[in-house]
Structure formats: C-alpha cells, structure tokens
Amino acid sequence: MIHYMHLSDLEKRILEISYKNKLSHLSSNLTAVGIIDEIYCIRKYNDPFVLSSGHAGLALYVVLEKYYGLDAEQLYLKHGVHPNRDLNDKIYYSTGSLGCGLPAAIGMALSNRNRTIYCLISDGESFEGSIYESLNIIHQQNIKNLNLFVNLNGYSALEKLNLLRINDIMKMLMPKIEIRPTYHIQNKFPFLNGIKGHYYILEKEEYQKLC
Template identity: 30%
Template structure:
C-alpha cells in the first residue's frame, strides 16, 4: 500500500483532520482532544502510505490490523476511516450522540474498519499480541500495528505484553508509543517517568526506533525500517505534541479531555486552531 505522497496535500489533509476532529469533540460537549491531535500525522501515514486496507472489505484476511490501545484517541481513527471510505463522512458529526455508531472509545462492534474494541488502558497491546500470534500460526503475512499511550505505559499489563512479544519474537507486531509527554494529571516525567523508555523496550527484547511523530519523512522512513525488522517485535517511540494545532491547550495537561459547555467555549477552541478549514458535514 503506497499512495503518492504530495507534501502539500498531506499538510492540507492533516489540517482538515485537526479542524474537523476538534469540531466533532466540541459538538459532543467534551472529549479526548489532546491525544487524538498528537496522532494525526502517524495515523494518516499508516492509512495512506503503510497499511494495506480495503474499505470495500474491512474484514479481509490479508489486511493489516491496527489496534488503538489508547482507545480514547478514537476520533483520529474515525477521521482516517471516513476519509478512506469505510463509512459515510456524515457519521463524523455524531460522535458521542445518543445512538451513535461512533463512541468516544474505539469500538469494533459498530465501526467498519476498526479491528479491536479498546478503551480500558493496557489491554490493547495484549490483544495485538494475540492477533499477531494468530497470524503467525496461520502463516499469514499481514502486520499488526498497535498504538499505545505514554500514560497508558504506566499500566502493568503493557509490560506483561512486552515480555510476551519479546519472548515470542513477534516480528509481525509493530507498536507505536504516542510519546506526547503528558498524561491526564501532569507531565509524565513529573508523575511517573517512563525514562529511559528506549532502554526499557530494548531490554524486553524489542527493536526500538524513535521518530518525530509530526514529520512526514521521519514517520514514513521509520515505519519502513520497522517493517524490515526480522526476529523481534518493534517499538517506535513517536515524539509528539499533545493537542498539536489547538494553541489554547497545546502541550497542556488540560488538553486531555476538554470540556465544551457552551458556544463561548466552542468558539475558544475552534478559533484556537492553527488552520481553519471547511467541515464536510
């Protein structure tokens, strides 16, 4: 899967995703903005340049899988799936609305193209290990991608999975840590430091890469290198900025779950967007 990369086009699309996502969350009255905005370039690169997916056959056996272990970042996944044609663009405005098919956390039961239901932190990486292990048993060639959070990496189950994947040398598993350095209550370094993060994953038997999670070239070349690794699972530590593109909360703890009680708050967040675009619904 490789679509032609036109930088200006990707820049434009990234700005649209950020603007639409912020509108979706503001319409819903609240939501996990920061950790979705930090993933825009990574998720777009996965869906447009790296992963093999087919909106006409969302459950095709040979597709690459993506487990969004930090399930609260689901809006960025919804943008990718809507843009790729997995479901109508109209659905986007229904985030968290009564009876919606797009709940706050990623849900494989309702959303075509979502491979795993997530939302309770720490579990998605283990699910991804299971999917990767099954693929190996069945002799399938696809890869399983998994995005975990830095705050999520406080969970003990992440490290159970780290042991498992390292022991079983799951080289069809590529995990990405959205290292935006913030969790709900504070900066990760102040609350419960993950450092030295690279050394930790390496010690668990993983090949480790680091990349600038907002730089198209860095993301693409790192993921290509990750796909070439044999005999080990891969952890890509993505240095990102939480709430990137929404200046009133960018790189601030309060970006995690914004509250939008009224029109004034809506205007505050929307006016804070670095780039304004049209809404598709």
C-alpha cells in the same frame, strides 16, 4: 493566534466534531491522529489495526473517514468515545480500558504469523503493567508480524511524564518499536498546554479563533 488554514484536514475534523459534541480528550486525539494516518498509509487493506489507547477513538474515526469514506461523526455517535469492534466499520477491537489493546494485538499476531498487525499505544498507557508484560511476550515469542507504535505526548491522565525513561525502557524491551514524539503538537493549541489538555472541552471563543 492559530489559523484554521495551518491545521491538517484531520485536525480540523477532530476540532469540528469535538466542539459540536462537547468532547474532551483533545490532546490525545490531536497527537494520535498523525500516527494513525501514518499507519493507514503503509498498511495493506486487510491488515488489522488496534487502537489500544481507546480514548483517542475520534482520531481513528476521522482517519477511517479519510480512507474508507465512513462518516467520522456518525462513527462517534454509533460507537462513542471508545471504539467498539465492528468489522463493517473497519474497527478490529473494542478498547477503552488502558493496556488491553496490545495484548489483543499480540493474540492476533500469534494466531496468524503470516498477517501483519498494527497497534498504537500511548505513553501514559505504558504505566499499566500489561504493557510491559506484553513487550516481554513479544520478545519471548519472537513475534515479528506486530508493528507497534507509541504516542509520546508527554502526559498521563494525572501528571507529566519522564519521556526519556519511557523511551529507553521500551527500546530495551522492543528495539524495533516505533516511538513518535508528539508533545510539540500541543504547542499549536495553547489551550492544550499542560495536563488540562486531557480534559479540556473546546469553548466557542477558542473554536472561533481556530476558524
């Protein structure tokens, strides 16, 4: 049994808001939140961050709560599952359709090469053609001010993924890409194992076990 004390504060907050509002995308949020937290630890205050895998919006909201004192649940109620651009809320780009965030981050990086841009994509999202086109553009345009992170959690919306293949292709196109294997995080939550974790809505019994 998982005990609540073994979870990070960010994970607890995701579970709390997800249970209260009957939200899915638990596996996406729980695997993305540590990477987003890592990014916010190293970025400068005004460095833009683009969450290309917008369905992990709740993970962004709880990190914004940690670093800026914004209320994560109120951010969800205001913006929904997928973040909407709102500079007052420190959200730099609206995302939802997979594959759209990285091209926007490239545009930001090209518009001002003296500014550092951060972007997070997911492994399932990489099956959108725009991701690999974007990686080619990063190479062709010699873009140095874009720090790209990948959430390698092992699943797309419909199937288990070949992680070695994804890793090799991305490293070939962008050697300095920051790939973060997160599939082990799902082992902390038995109800997230397999493809069902993408759609699972936390039930009262499971939430009480965690608490």
